[in-house]
Amino acid sequence: MSTFGTIFKVTTYGESHCKSVGCIVDGVPSNLEVTEEKLQVQLTRRRPGQSKLTTPRNEKDRVEIQSGTEFGKTLGTPIAMIVKNEDQRPHDYKGDGMNDFPRPSHADFTYLSKYDIKASSGGGRSSARETIGRVAAAGVAEIFLKKHCNMEIVAFTSQVGSVKMSSFENYNDSKEFQQILNTITREKVDAAGPIRCPDAKAALEMVDVINEYRGNHDSIGGVVTCVIRNIPVGLGEPCFDKLEALLAHAMLSIPASKGFEIGSGFAGVAIPGSKHNDPFVYDKENKRLRTSKNHSGGIQGGISNGEHIYFNVPFKSAATISQEQETCNYKGDEGVLAAKGRHDPCVVPRAIPIVEAMAALVMADAVLMQKTRQ
Amino acid sequence: MSTFGTIFKVTTYGESHCKSVGCIVDGVPSNLEVTEEKLQVQLTRRRPGQSKLTTPRNEKDRVEIQSGTEFGKTLGTPIAMIVKNEDQRPHDYKGDGMNDFPRPSHADFTYLSKYDIKASSGGGRSSARETIGRVAAAGVAEIFLKKHCNMEIVAFTSQVGSVKMSSFENYNDSKEFQQILNTITREKVDAAGPIRCPDAKAALEMVDVINEYRGNHDSIGGVVTCVIRNIPVGLGEPCFDKLEALLAHAMLSIPASKGFEIGSGFAGVAIPGSKHNDPFVYDKENKRLRTSKNHSGGIQGGISNGEHIYFNVPFKSAATISQEQETCNYKGDEGVLAAKGRHDPCVVPRAIPIVEAMAALVMADAVLMQKTRQ
Amino acid sequence: MSTFGTIFKVTTYGESHCKSVGCIVDGVPSNLEVTEEKLQVQLTRRRPGQSKLTTPRNEKDRVEIQSGTEFGKTLGTPIAMIVKNEDQRPHDYKGDGMNDFPRPSHADFTYLSKYDIKASSGGGRSSARETIGRVAAAGVAEIFLKKHCNMEIVAFTSQVGSVKMSSFENYNDSKEFQQILNTITREKVDAAGPIRCPDAKAALEMVDVINEYRGNHDSIGGVVTCVIRNIPVGLGEPCFDKLEALLAHAMLSIPASKGFEIGSGFAGVAIPGSKHNDPFVYDKENKRLRTSKNHSGGIQGGISNGEHIYFNVPFKSAATISQEQETCNYKGDEGVLAAKGRHDPCVVPRAIPIVEAMAALVMADAVLMQKTRQ
């Protein structure tokens, strides 16, 4: 469904070619300082047309708060937010028979099968534009998390095609990677250029890779890494709503994502328990237990232990490419499809604020849920 | 929380050392042929003590249906199921100061932090024993899915430590791996021996690896692959409850799992769109569109396309090991911990029916949700 | 929270003095013929300023569909709807110290206590204006219910002050009342004039009563009766979500409502079982069981039996009156409050489309839930 969260609850609406996209955020604590200006920051980072690495579709994506705030403060009532679809071009996908072909690995076919009606956008709510409502809602979540515990959420590009940040290669053994997790900020990520990879050398190679695929009317995928810092101990609801389960749910709900791994992840399965376990040490300054390593990725038994949470999310190469593809149309006739319209050669850089957004929604809800335990 | 699903709704209870574990399953269609015998099959596959590869804890784990069926048929009302904790040993973890130490990478510390009370089992609901309720509930789900569309769900061990099934090594390019996905059954999986890996050569190596770590009082992790076949087109609820998002949520809720990848997964990010896309072909026999490849893993835009769904779940090496570990106790004093009690050197083989169970719960709910669209 | 329903799921937002009010409706079946024109009908019936019996606040209340439809058909995706607050006057309640007084029996005090912030509208979401989103959403629900089973929902005024429709006086024994339930339509209700009572004699008296209270700067309450016809057998989800429980929940969520009774209701407790029971008879034409009476109000054991559902909802006299009231301000100082602004002397006539709306939301969700049983 289109609602996410139990207490901090977001409902989104809208697709590529309707009047507007947006959301209603319910369960927001009152007296938060929420303004359109603050929310705009991440929406602008998400916006297409920021560089030739991403789609040239040009929209202002200005968020308009409809309700739930007065004089810049939240009232505790639902916050509705709207972003108009100014640059909508509902006929882009028509003509030339392209409309007769379900785009391979896109959602045209499955949406038609599920709903028995064909929207002009084809893939309906699978559009990246749907994520605007999430990012707007997450802006509110982040203001809450900042106020509550100074929580920080930062995502960055760690891999494009087969080019990885050098420290990402064997990240379970890399102190450099842990150092990045400790210190990375959104400012540093954006300073790294539109590719948003904080490893300068890898960043250059990644740009080359993307340019090469764009030149071929093709596309390529990559991996986003995200770290969350300043997390209270005790978040997460066993047994089905373990904190990592909610994060996985959130990340796999982002268009084009194909997976999720937390802490040591897939590579960690080959590390024996004696090395994988994170021993406890005493943090005298803060008078609490910490762990000397963090293979767990900040969560044990589904509950945060206060260490950084970090995880990786792979994004496939974009399905919509201008290159000709042999496929068949809805009737089953074979043919050749070459997509028109505006396409991302690589969705990874723009996925970054969306990954941060979904992480923020999970964490805000987890913090509010834990309040019921106190 | 302890409830999973929207229509087919499972609520579980119980931990290692209480009177019983179990569940209530709500939203079950009526007139399904459900008996304790049928449900016992997967519970027995999950049961410890089946081989020396897993924990020697010996329990009968007999499921007792309390309600919701009469004369072997479901009434449409909630089905409560109970499995007694016959072999409970609540004092195992006491004495020798072990109780003073939160076990590294286990849930002792986080549970105490969250709930401000220490259960004798330490990690409370993070116990593998909690999964019994899930497996019992999933037995009902599978009977429904079998009747509805002959759906089949089969999981197997694809990696232990760094030993992989040969076809799993580069599975995106392996026709052999696709062939396994097409034909594997639970019978074949169990015929492969207690390691439950259908690649005989790899299976032998995996057993060696596990034995080696057991010998060292250590543990090791691995990967479970799961395939779901005979899936109706149209399952999954955009945008937050995409089918892969629900599966990821389900898998990351299993104790010790560290990730999830569907279809081409993490490795797929390096495959360009032109090769990654799954072109449509016409299936004359069944008069419907199919795809000639399946990098998507059976889901596009969050909705099933009728191809096999397949995914991988990594499980970390078990946290509880008998080897001595340097850590500190709850007070912050350094010390050495050596766990007593009964432990799995590798949780992967026993995780298999649990992965199948969680997949079944997701699919049963998705089928019922889609009925509201028809 | 601000969401209602499990499958047909409505989330509303907005209060009296923000930019707009509205809703998102999720879970809507596709291919329904939904247009702004159709939805406007009930919004206009709900609109203030229709007669001097209700508040003179004058607004156009035009609904604007933002998403989820194309070319007049639903896509199966969320439908967002907006109604601008054109005539908002956020300063009406300020000055003259009125702002310092929590209005007696209004929500000013409780909202401030709950959220620790004072909105200019005082009672925040307790405003009648909040119901616009419900009525818009219910328009979609009604189009679905009409198409699904020709379901009809009609509410009318049965009591104002102590003036009752004559057949309502002892409705459990009145064949005339049953006849009204069988035949009443919205057209007949509106033809009865702005009081919306289909008993002409009582209607005149009711208007007199309201005019009298308006003259005294006072207010008065009343009762709305609602009937639902053409209901499939089998709707309602035991045990907590019995159909009457959902209806009661829905009705008590309407501002100013104080109760709910279904079928024989409060008066029915004095009828012995031998007379209260509704015997079964065989309906040869439709080849199914019916009941010869309907004390049950169309629901038995929480599940619809196919007979008409009918229920009564009492609305208290409006809390906001222009008459002076002795009370005390937030600081606890005694004083006299005389409300300015625009007020309904009797909310009952305008409550009618809202009662119908909430009934439609319950029934649409119940129909979709029951689809999961088939």
Next chain:
Amino acid sequence: MSTFGTIFKVTTYGESHCKSVGCIVDGVPSNLEVTEEKLQVQLTRRRPGQSKLTTPRNEKDRVEIQSGTEFGKTLGTPIAMIVKNEDQRPHDYKGDGMNDFPRPSHADFTYLSKYDIKASSGGGRSSARETIGRVAAAGVAEIFLKKHCNMEIVAFTSQVGSVKMSSFENYNDSKEFQQILNTITREKVDAAGPIRCPDAKAALEMVDVINEYRGNHDSIGGVVTCVIRNIPVGLGEPCFDKLEALLAHAMLSIPASKGFEIGSGFAGVAIPGSKHNDPFVYDKENKRLRTSKNHSGGIQGGISNGEHIYFNVPFKSAATISQEQETCNYKGDEGVLAAKGRHDPCVVPRAIPIVEAMAALVMADAVLMQKTRQ
């Protein structure tokens, strides 16, 4: 469905003739002192066979806690509770053709229609026995509410047939009734004898009425009044989950209930606003605003204002009577039905702990929800 609540979440199972009935309670705060002995008190008050006023079915109804507590304290994990169906007689309803007749105004017909299967208990989950799980769960809720704010919940019989407590006759004008609400306790209620009416004179008449109907193999209904005291200001979630809406939902989910009215209720509609409004006064001792009257019933705008919450719930005369009834069987053939088995001539006295239970579940959830606002 069979789950109630958002945070304090109860799932019940079981019907008259299965192995056991019970529940799982999730979201329970940890460190509450919960024992079987404490929970047994209300279960025993609910138990049949306490006097000849109610059904002679004799069961011990001993609750057994399965999980979620250790050494008498809650762990914060789900509490499962079981009550065995010791005196089950699954064949009682068979033979004599009675099984062929759907009992008038009972749930036999609707259950069969909904689920397409006939349980031996006929009405499935509509059985009063289903409420055991609710009462057990509410025992936990009450321990929490007592600890949190010393909340008190007391219900009593205010009407049987047409016999009312004298102060209940015009309760909106009765200081005596308010006095009862202020001072009534469960001890006083039980001291009033099995009828549980604190007005001695009315109690005698009520007993006479019930005896008369029992003598005639008939049944009669009545009204339960419930008061909740010591309520924090600020409970309740606008707009759909207003506190009175949740209470109405809860009460209408009890078998045989036909309505709900809060505060001034149905009779209050004839009181003009100038008299109906509850003016504020300053409570110097507790330094907070109070109201000098309480027509609101302790809730304004869906949020508790700290005054007593009180409401009435009508219960119809029991549907199952031994008297012969002319009706028709499932096939449509006319015939005469005389129920065997064990029946309550009046369900009101036994409904009292159930009304208290459902009120406790609503309040516990509301308290936990409000914690997320703080």
